[in-house]
Structure formats: C-alpha cells, structure tokens
Amino acid sequence: MTIHARVVRFHEIGGPDVLKIEEVRLDPLGPGEVRVRIDAIGLNRAEALFRAGTYYYQPTLPGSRLGVEAAGTVEEVGREVAGFAPGDAVSVISDQEMSHHGLYADRVHVPAQSLLPRPATVDAITGAALWTTYLTAYGALVEVGRVNPGDGVVITAASSGVGLAAIQLVNHLGAVPIAVTRTDAKSARLLRAGAAHVLAANQGDLAGRVHAITGGQGARVVFDAVGGPALSDLAQTVAADGLLIVYGWLDPRPAPLPMNWPITVHGFNVDLITSDPARMTRARAFIEAGLRAGTLKPVIDRTFELANIVEAHRHLESNAQTGKIVVTVQH
Numbered sequence: 415m416t417i418h419a420r421v422v423r424f425h426e427i428g429g430p431d432v433l434k435i436e437e438v439r440l441d442p443l444g445p446g447e448v449r450v451r452i453d454a455i456g457l458n459r460a461e462a463l464f465r466a467g468t469y470y471y472q473p474t475l476p477g478s479r480l481g482v483e484a485a486g487t488v489e490e491v492g493r494e495v496a497g498f499a500p501g502d503a504v505s506v507i508s509d510q511e512m513s514h515h516g517l518y519a520d521r522v523h524v525p526a527q528s529l530l531p532r533p534a535t536v537d538a539i540t541g542a543a544l545w546t547t548y549l550t551a552y553g554a555l556v557e558v559g560r561v562n563p564g565d566g567v568v569i570t571a572a573s574s575g576v577g578l579a580a581i582q583l584v585n586h587l588g589a590v591p592i593a594v595t596r597t598d599a600k601s602a603r604l605l606r607a608g609a610a611h612v613l614a615a616n617q618g619d620l621a622g623r624v625h626a627i628t629g630g631q632g633a634r635v636v637f638d639a640v641g642g643p644a645l646s647d648l649a650q651t652v653a654a655d656g657l658l659i660v661y662g663w664l665d666p667r668p669a670p671l672p673m674n675w676p677i678t679v680h681g682f683n684v685d686l687i688t689s690d691p692a693r694m695t696r697a698r699a700f701i702e703a704g705l706r707a708g709t710l711k712p713v714i715d716r717t718f719e720l721a722n723i724v725e726a727h728r729h730l731e732s733n734a735q736t737g738k739i740v741v742t743v744q745h
C-alpha cells in the first residue's frame with residue numbers, strides 16, 4: 415500500500431513564507447523504523463534559524479524538511495523493532511539532521527530509538543512540548559551545573575520554552591530562579607510562572623541587581639540563551655568560582671570572552687544528554703518524576719494548525735511568546 419504524508423518543506427532559505435506544505439510518498443518502512451501519525455509538533459527557535467540559514471549547519475536545498483520534536487501514535491513498526499506496537503502513544507525526539515528527517519509532517523518514519531512512550535496523562539500537545547526544553551534545562555542545570563538547594567540561578571530569555579522549563583526545574587531543586595527578560599513586559603507572567611525574581615535587562619546594572627539578590631555573592635550558575643556582546647556583562651553576575659553555561663545565540667553578534675575570573679564557561683548542547691544512554695535514563699527519570707509531581711508542567715504559549723505553519727513561524731520569531739508554540743495536526 416502506498417502511503418503519503420503532508421510534509422512542511424522549503425526550497426530556499428528565507429522568512430516564514432518559504433515554508434510550503436507538500437504531499438510526499440513515504441518509502442517502505444526500513445528495519446528498526448516506525449511510522450508515527452503525528453498529532454502535534456513542538457516548535458523550537460533552532461528551526462527558525464535553520465530555515466533562515468543561520469543555524470550551525472545549513473539546510474540541503476531544495477526540499478529541506480524541518481523539526482525535531484513531535485507527539486502522536488504509532489501506526490506501523492518495521493522489522494527488528496521491539497518495545498513499540500501500533501496504537502502506542504509516543505513522543506518523538508529526533509537528533510537526526512533536519513533536512514532529510516525533520517518532523518514537521520502528519521506522518522513520519524523514524525528510528526524506534528527516537529520514540530519515548532507517552533503516558534495516558536500526557537496529551538499530544540504536552541507530549542510535543544516537553545522533551546527538548548526539559549532535557550536542555552536538566553542537562554545544563556543538573557548534569558553540568560549540579561545546582562543545589564539555595565543556589566541562585568540566573569536564567570536569560572526567561573520567557574523562552576527552555577527558560578520557563580529552567581525556572582520550574584530550579585524551583586524543583588529548591589534553588590532560586592532569577593529570571594532575566596529583555597524588558598518588563600513579561601515580568602508578571604514570569605513571576606506567575608515561578609520566577610523568584612525578574613530582572614529586565616534593559617534597566618541596566620544586571621550584576622548589581624543579581625549581587626543584591628544573592629547577598630553580594632553573585633549567582634552560582636548562569637544559564638544563558640542569548641550570547642552576543644552582553645555576555646561579558648552577564649558574566650559579572652556569576653559568583654567567584656561559579657559557572658556560566660551558554661546554550662544559545664539568540665543575539666547572533668560575536669560574544670566577548672568574559673574576563674572576570676575565576677569562572678567556568680561551559681558551551682552546552684543537549685546532545686550531551688541524548689547521545690548518552692546513562693544520562694538519558696537519568697534525565698527521563700528526573701523529568702517524568704517532575705511531571706508526575708506537577709513541579710514540571712510545560713507552558714504552552716499558543717497552538718496553530720499545520721495549515722498555518724507560516725503564521726506559527728512568524729509568531730516564533732516575534733518574541734511575543736511566553737512558552738512553547740505547538741502546531742496541531744488534523745487527520
């Protein structure tokens with residue numbers, strides 16, 4: 415039987431308008447592969463960068479796909495697949511390159527290793543919104559940062575998907591989340607989301623304000639998605655012998671090396687977790703326990719239908735969001 419999928423592809427780099435929904439024929443399932451009917455797709459900033467040609471690797475054109483996380487239901491399993499069967503509810507997280515394996519589609523073939531079981535209590539929208547954000551926050555703050563109860567933790571781009579996951583995770587650990595956001599427009603929302611303190615970056619003297627909050631010491635861990643020229647000022651918020659974890663470059667301009675030593679600067683990538691089975695097992699146990707306890711709960715900013723993918727990407731780039739943008743798929 416021939417199976418077709420609706421897939422989001424782009425044939426040139428550019429703005430959201432380059433995204434097209436096209437019908438493609440799926441190849442037969444290979445060994446170790448699973449066909450998933452996608453019900454929801456979690457959007458990440460990295461995908462807007464990839465579409466625009468400013469990510470750390472370039473799309474293969476024409477016909478590049480997009481996307482790394484989704485949720486849905488298993489439709490068919492290939493040979494040599496164990497542990498999943500048709501009808502299983504799953505989340506999908508892909509570490510494959512996006513041009514050929516992107517998940518913006520209504521049906522995908524993925525390696526079984528990309529699947530995580532989705533409990534009945536986790537609907538598709540939640541299941542598509544949680545893994546990239548919490549794995550990133552967990553990996554940086556628990557595995558690398560070893561955040562302890564009482565630690566002050568500065569979180570920039572606090573209203574981003576990862577930023578909100580980090581606020582919840584820092585609270586879960588009994589530490590103190592200090593949210594940094596560009597202006598005070600989202601301050602009330604960030605306090606409601608669990609930030610102990612919210613600092614608007616455009617009000618200046620970030621280091622002075624963080625030192626005042628932390629009893630003059632500075633933050634033991636700073637978790638930064640922004641980079642750019644402000645990195646050296648941000649580094650001044652780090653306590654002596656503390657840790658500056660940089661995991662994104664929302665500001666694409668060059669970032670100076672911080673000179674307030676001794677601090678450690680760590681360039682974090684979530685692959686550190688997803689490529690290591692032992693770390694991944696620990697991460698899953700931590701995140702699933704937090705979801706059950708209700709201390710970790712994905713914040714969904716807004717949903718769009720797949721047909722409105724261009725609009726969804728415009729919203730992704732607007733920086734007006736607080737939390738995750740999810741695309742739902744009608745079948």
Ligand SMILES: NC(=O)c1ccc[n+]([C@@H]2O[C@H](COP(=O)([O-])OP(=O)(O)OC[C@H]3O[C@@H](n4cnc5c(N)ncnc54)[C@H](OP(=O)(O)O)[C@@H]3O)[C@@H](O)[C@H]2O)c1
Pocket residue numbers: 457458459460546550571572573574575576577594595596597600639640661662663664665666682683684685730733734735736737738
């Ligand atoms: N290394 C990894 O493994 C990894 C994993 C996941 C994500 N990331 C990276 O983490 C970053 C966040 O990803 P996401 O998907 O969570 O983002 P997102 O939800 O799209 O984040 C949007 C928010 O980022 C802030 N922001 C945007 N542009 C900014 C700028 N030029 N300067 C300062 N703040 C800016 C704004 O927050 P405010 O309104 O609060 O200022 C905006 O609402 C991206 O750079 C992404 O590539 C890295």
